[in-house]
Amino acid sequence: MNDTHTATAPRTPADAVTGMVDHVLALAATWTAWDGEPAHVDGRVYTPHKAVRRVADHLIDHLAEMEARSAGRRPQPDHWHASAVTTDADRAPFTQEDLDEARSRLTRLARIWAVRLDALTDEQLDHSPGEGWSFRELALHVTESAYYADAVGDLS
Template sequence: MTESPQEAPVEAVTGMVDHVLALAATWTRWDGRPAHVDDRVYTPHKAIRRVADHLVDHLAELEARLVGETPQPDHWHASATTTEADLAPFTQEDLDEARSRLTRLARIWANRLGALTEEQLDHSPGEGWTFRELAVHLRGSTYYADAVGDLS
């Protein structure tokens, strides 16, 4: 996984969240019909949940590796699961909550990545992607929001 020259790790994460929230701003118009994309089902709530979970999962990995721990594996196949809560209407209150949650998670990522040296970003401790690669990987979380799409 390579970073484009114009995109730093912080911008990969914050830009992804900005993209997701721009789409989510249109989801209060959702008609209740889930989107079937690839072999999965997506709704506004599920898209927000998946983006937040992806941010939390990789943040937990980064933090564990920084202190020399083995990251805890994620045993839940959340993308394959659609819950009753995922099928609920997406209200203005849900949008406000999503904005608050995802904006704070992006800020945590930005603060953490900003505190790392270039050496730590590119030669990260433990096994797995470098921390730079993790951040750029998170950019792919737009997939969940794109699955629901712009409902303007």
């Protein structure tokens, strides 16, 4: 995992997730200057809207997994097209209103993650029910979503 978006290691999984969202939103604050030319990174196309969409989708997907597993259920598989698809909406200009929406959406998602993670003991974080990564590992995995924002970069 690439943790270049934080100066120091996060104290808790909740700090890691909220720190990632803070990093994404700091970059997004520069995207109203986007010239409409997508970034081409690792064979894929990235735009400001796509970066926000992918960060949100990743947070939603793994939050749904964590909740299902906590309830003793199998997680519903996601059917995202992920970063392989760039939609017409992804190519739209990124306005101040879009930034405001991204701030609301991603901040609320990060807060849901933080509340959920902070309610878990270290034992629950490290020995999580069901198949898959522990919830601590899952939280650290979602921080890799910073990749999408990093692909667009700082446009100031």
